[in-house]
Amino acid sequence: MQQNVMLPEKTLGKLEDLPEPAWLENTVxxxxxxxxxxxxxxxxxxxxxxxxxxxxxxxxxxxxxxxxxxxxxxxxxxxxxxxxxxxxxxxxxxxxxxxxxxxxxxxxxxxxxxxxxxxxxxxxxxxxxxxxxxxxxxxGDQFWAFRDLMRRGKGSPYQQWYNCHFPVTQFPKPNYECWWGLETLPKLxxxxxxxxxxxxxxxxxxxxxxxxxxxxxxxxxxxxxxxxxxxxxxxxxxxxxxxxxxxxxxxxxxxxxxxxxxxxxxxxxxxxxxxxxxxxxxxxxxxxxxxxxxxxxxxxxxxxxxxxxxxxxxxxxxxxxxxxxxxxxxxxxxxxxxxxxxxxxxxxxxxxxxxxxxxxxxxxxxxxxxxxxxxx
CATH class of the missing domain: 3.20.20.80 (Glycosidases)
Incomplete structure (x- = not known):
C-alpha cells in the first residue's frame, strides 16, 4: 500500500482496515x-x-x-x-x-x-x-476470431474459442452461446x-x-x-x-x-x-x-x-x-x-x-x- 496517503483522523491506527488500494480512501x-x-x-x-x-x-x-x-x-x-x-x-x-x-x-x-x-x-x-x-x-460478432469462425467453420483455428454448432448460423436463432441470446454478442x-x-x-x-x-x-x-x-x-x-x-x-x-x-x-x-x-x-x-x-x-x-x-x-x-x-x-x-x-x-x-x-x-x-x- 502507499505510505504517503493522507488519512482522515478517524482512520489512524486502523491501517488494516484501509480500502484496497489505499488511494481509494480519498477518492470520488x-x-x-x-x-x-x-x-x-x-x-x-x-x-x-x-x-x-x-x-x-x-x-x-x-x-x-x-x-x-x-x-x-x-x-x-x-x-x-x-x-x-x-x-x-x-x-x-x-x-x-x-x-x-x-x-x-x-x-x-x-x-x-x-x-x-x-x-x-x-x-x-x-x-x-x-x-x-x-x-x-x-x-462482438465482428470480432476477428468470430468472423473467421463464421467464414471457415470447422476449418477455423478459433472453433474452440466459442461454444457453437456447425455450420455456424445467426438467424433466425443463433446456434452458438451468446450473452442473453443476442446473436451479435457471442460468448467466449x-x-x-x-x-x-x-x-x-x-x-x-x-x-x-x-x-x-x-x-x-x-x-x-x-x-x-x-x-x-x-x-x-x-x-x-x-x-x-x-x-x-x-x-x-x-x-x-x-x-x-x-x-x-x-x-x-x-x-x-x-x-x-x-x-x-x-x-x-x-x-x-x-x-x-x-x-x-x-x-x-x-x-x-x-x-x-x-x-x-x-x-x-x-x-x-x-x-x-x-x-x-x-x-x-x-x-x-x-x-x-x-x-x-x-x-x-x-x-x-x-x-x-x-x-x-x-x-x-x-x-x-x-x-x-x-x-x-x-x-x-
Missing part, C-alpha cells in the same frame, strides 16, 4: 459514457452523427470522444472528482462498445492510441486516476487456454499503458477460476490497481481477496432509493439494511465498495425522485459520508434526468443556464 469517481460526454474532435465522428442534445436511441451516435474528455479535465477538476470510470473505449460498432471488434485498438470514433495516451497523461497530471471497462465475457469459451492467454495479453497491454484499474462487465458469467489469474496479472503489473466487478447482488464470493477489490454496490443503491427517493422505509429499516450489508464484508471491503446512485444501466436518480431535488441532495450527502467510494454518473451533478437505457444515456448538457445550480 465519475463515470463517463464517452459518446455522450463531449465532442472534442468532429473529424472522427461516425456517420451519421445526431445533433447534440437530440433524444438518444439504441443505435444513434452523438460524437463524444476521448479528445472531448481531455478537453473537459478542468471541469472534472472543478467538480472535485479524482478518478474516472469510462464505459468501453475499444473498437466496436455500437455506441456503447460492449460488442468488441478489436480489443487492442481504440474505437476510431473515439480517437486513436495517441489520443488515448494524451488523455491518460493529462488525467494523471491533473491527479485523476482512470479505470477502463473490461468486456471479456463476450465479443474460457475453458479454452488460447482464449485465456489472449485475454490476458489484452489485459497486460492496457494495464501497462498506466491505467489505474479495471471495471469488469458481467464477470459472474465468466468461469470463476479465471479471475484469480486475472488478479495476479493485474496486481503484478500494478500493485495499486483497483478491480471492480459488476455484481448486482450479494458479492461475498467475489470479495475474498482472490478476485476483486470491490463491486458496483447496487444493493446499497436499492436501500438509498427506498429510503431517500421513494420513502418506502423508515430510518430503523434503513439502518437494519445498512447493518446487514456491512455484515457481509470486512471493513476493508466495505470501504473499497463502488457506491453509486445510478449508471448507464439504470434510471437517473433524480428521475426516481420524481424531480424532487431535496431527496437527491440528502441521498448525495449520505453517499459522500458513508463508508466506501462515492461515484457520480455524468450529468447527475447538474440535474440531468432519464429513464432506463437509452434515455439515461443522454448527451451531457454544457449550457450552464440549463444546470440545476442547487445541485451543482
Amino acid at each position: 469517481f465519475y463515470q463517463i459514457f464517452p459518446d455522450r460526454f463531449f465532442n472534442g474532435d468532429p473529424t472522427n465522428d461516425p456517420s451519421p452523427v445526431r445533433p447534440w442534445g437530440e433524444k438518444p436511441e439504441l443505435f444513434n451516435f452523438f460524437g463524444g470522444d476521448l479528445a472531448g474528455i481531455r478537453k473537459k479535465i478542468p471541469y472534472l477538476e472543478d467538480l472535485g472528482v479524482n478518478a474516472l470510470y469510462l464505459n468501453p473505449i475499444f473498437d466496436a460498432p455500437s455506441n456503447h462498445k460492449y460488442d468488441t471488434r478489436d480489443y487492442l485498438r481504440i474505437s476510431p470514433d473515439f480517437g486513436d492510441f495517441r489520443t488515448y495516451l494524451n488523455m491518460l497523461k493529462d488525467l494523471h497530471r491533473a491527479g485523476i486516476k482512470l479505470i477502463l471497462d473490461g468486456v471479456f465475457n463476450h465479443t 469459451n474460457f475453458a479454452d487456454q488460447e482464449v485465456v492467454r489472449y485475454i490476458l495479453r489484452v489485459v497486460a497491454f492496457w494495464t501497462l499503458t498506466g491505467i489505474d484499474g479495471w471495471r469488469l462487465d458481467v464477470p459472474n458469467e465468466v468461469r470463476a477460476d479465471f479471475w484469480p489469474i486475472f488478479r495476479r496479472l493485474v496486481k503484478t503489473l500494478n500493485p495499486e490497481a483497483y478491480i471492480v466487478g459488476e455484481i448486482w447482488d450479494d458479492a461475498a464470493f467475489w470479495l475474498q481477496g482472490d478476485k476483486f477489490d470491490s463491486v458496483m454496490n447496487y444493493p446499497l443503491r436499492d436501500l438509498i432509493i427506498s429510503f431517500f427517493a421513494k420513502k418506502e422505509m423508515n430510518a430503523d429499516r434503513f439502518d437494519q439494511g445498512l447493518t446487514g450489508l456491512r455484515a457481509r464484508y470486512s471493513e476493508k471491503v466495505t470501504r473499497s465498495m463502488f457506491n453509486l446512485l445510478g449508471s448507464h444501466d439504470t434510471q437517473r436518480f433524480l428521475t426516481i425522485c420524481h424531480g424532487e431535488r431535496r431527496r437527491m441532495l440528502l441521498a448525495l450527502l449520505f453517499l459522500f459520508t458513508y463508508p466506501g467510494v462515492p461515484v457520480i454518473y455524468y450529468g447527475d451533478e447538474i440535474g440531468m434526468t432519464g429513464e432506463k437505457d437509452p434515455d439515461c444515456r443522454k448527451t451531457m448538457i454544457w449550457d450552464e443556464a440549463q444546470w440545476d445550480k442547487e445541485l451543482y
Whole structure:
C-alpha cells in the first residue's frame, strides 16, 4: 500500500482496515459514457452523427470522444472528482462498445492510441486516476476470431474459442452461446487456454499503458477460476490497481481477496432509493439494511465498495425522485459520508434526468443556464 496517503483522523491506527488500494480512501469517481460526454474532435465522428442534445436511441451516435474528455479535465477538476470510470473505449460498432471488434485498438470514433495516451497523461497530471471497462465475457460478432469462425467453420483455428454448432448460423436463432441470446454478442469459451492467454495479453497491454484499474462487465458469467489469474496479472503489473466487478447482488464470493477489490454496490443503491427517493422505509429499516450489508464484508471491503446512485444501466436518480431535488441532495450527502467510494454518473451533478437505457444515456448538457445550480 502507499505510505504517503493522507488519512482522515478517524482512520489512524486502523491501517488494516484501509480500502484496497489505499488511494481509494480519498477518492470520488465519475463515470463517463464517452459518446455522450463531449465532442472534442468532429473529424472522427461516425456517420451519421445526431445533433447534440437530440433524444438518444439504441443505435444513434452523438460524437463524444476521448479528445472531448481531455478537453473537459478542468471541469472534472472543478467538480472535485479524482478518478474516472469510462464505459468501453475499444473498437466496436455500437455506441456503447460492449460488442468488441478489436480489443487492442481504440474505437476510431473515439480517437486513436495517441489520443488515448494524451488523455491518460493529462488525467494523471491533473491527479485523476482512470479505470477502463473490461468486456471479456463476450465479443462482438465482428470480432476477428468470430468472423473467421463464421467464414471457415470447422476449418477455423478459433472453433474452440466459442461454444457453437456447425455450420455456424445467426438467424433466425443463433446456434452458438451468446450473452442473453443476442446473436451479435457471442460468448467466449474460457475453458479454452488460447482464449485465456489472449485475454490476458489484452489485459497486460492496457494495464501497462498506466491505467489505474479495471471495471469488469458481467464477470459472474465468466468461469470463476479465471479471475484469480486475472488478479495476479493485474496486481503484478500494478500493485495499486483497483478491480471492480459488476455484481448486482450479494458479492461475498467475489470479495475474498482472490478476485476483486470491490463491486458496483447496487444493493446499497436499492436501500438509498427506498429510503431517500421513494420513502418506502423508515430510518430503523434503513439502518437494519445498512447493518446487514456491512455484515457481509470486512471493513476493508466495505470501504473499497463502488457506491453509486445510478449508471448507464439504470434510471437517473433524480428521475426516481420524481424531480424532487431535496431527496437527491440528502441521498448525495449520505453517499459522500458513508463508508466506501462515492461515484457520480455524468450529468447527475447538474440535474440531468432519464429513464432506463437509452434515455439515461443522454448527451451531457454544457449550457450552464440549463444546470440545476442547487445541485451543482
